[in-house]
Amino acid sequence: MVSILRALEIPDDLLNTVGVDGVYEHYYDELGQDPRRRVAFEKARQMFHRASDDGVEARIAPLNWESFAHENRKKCTNLIKELVEARISDFHYLPNSYPKEVCAGYVVLLREARHLPRQIGARIHDGITPDEYKRLVSENNRMEDYLEICEEQLACSIGIIDSPYIELIMQRFSALFSRVGVTDLPHNTISLIVGALKLEEGSK
Incomplete structure (x- = not known):
């Protein structure tokens, strides 16, 4: 489904927000301008629903990371290099979660956006138990x-991202979602503005 959307030049991340039918309804008029694109998307949509109705699930064998890394050492090294150098738009490498922490680092999943109400966030800052x-x-x-806290555990913040690293993460997140989807303006918008400013040929 993702490959179909990309071929149609439709942002595939819309699947996570409005779903297959939402994408179809949103782009219905635009797809109608090119019958081949509409037919391709309609086929993909039907296949998606048919698989869902039949309960078809992808079965992927557990990945043995050590053997995979050994067999693909060069590819893994290049991937890590791209990650650390911030050349993969969906991910951001974070060297530590608090100052002077010694570790291999963390990976920020920029497309996995989560939010918490301010009231919960404040309580997590101080630590909150299941009963609380x-x-x-x-x-x-x-x-x-919003939270799933196991018994005898505590939900609390485990790190502090200092400036300017937090600003960098926010900047990269904003760049990833810089294109905000809004309804197109009417086709006659330009002519209305030109007419209002009296810019037509022959006008003084």
Whole structure:
């Protein structure tokens, strides 16, 4: 499905937000201008729903990372190099989660956007237990389903990203989603502006 969308020059990340049918409805008029594109997308949409209805699931064998890395050492090294040098738009390499931490680093998944209400975020900053979260939800049911805390565990922040690294992550995240999808303006918008400014030929 993703390859079909890319071939049609439609952002594939829309699948995560509006779904297959939402993409089809949003681009229906545009696809109609090219019958071949509409037919291609309609076939892909039907195959997607047929697979979902039949309960078809991709079965992928567990990956043995050590053997994979050994067999593809050069590719893995090049991939790590691209990641560290910020040449992969979907991911960002973070050397540590707090100052002076010694580790191999972390990978920020820029397409995996998550958000928390400010009230929950403030409580996580100080640390929140399962019972405290249940009480918070009982006081405001809109806070439900944001956290899953196992018994005898604590949800809390585990790192601090200092400046300018946090600004860099925000900049890369913004660049990844810089194209905001909005409804196209009417086709006669330009002519209306030209007419309002009296820029037609022969006008004084």
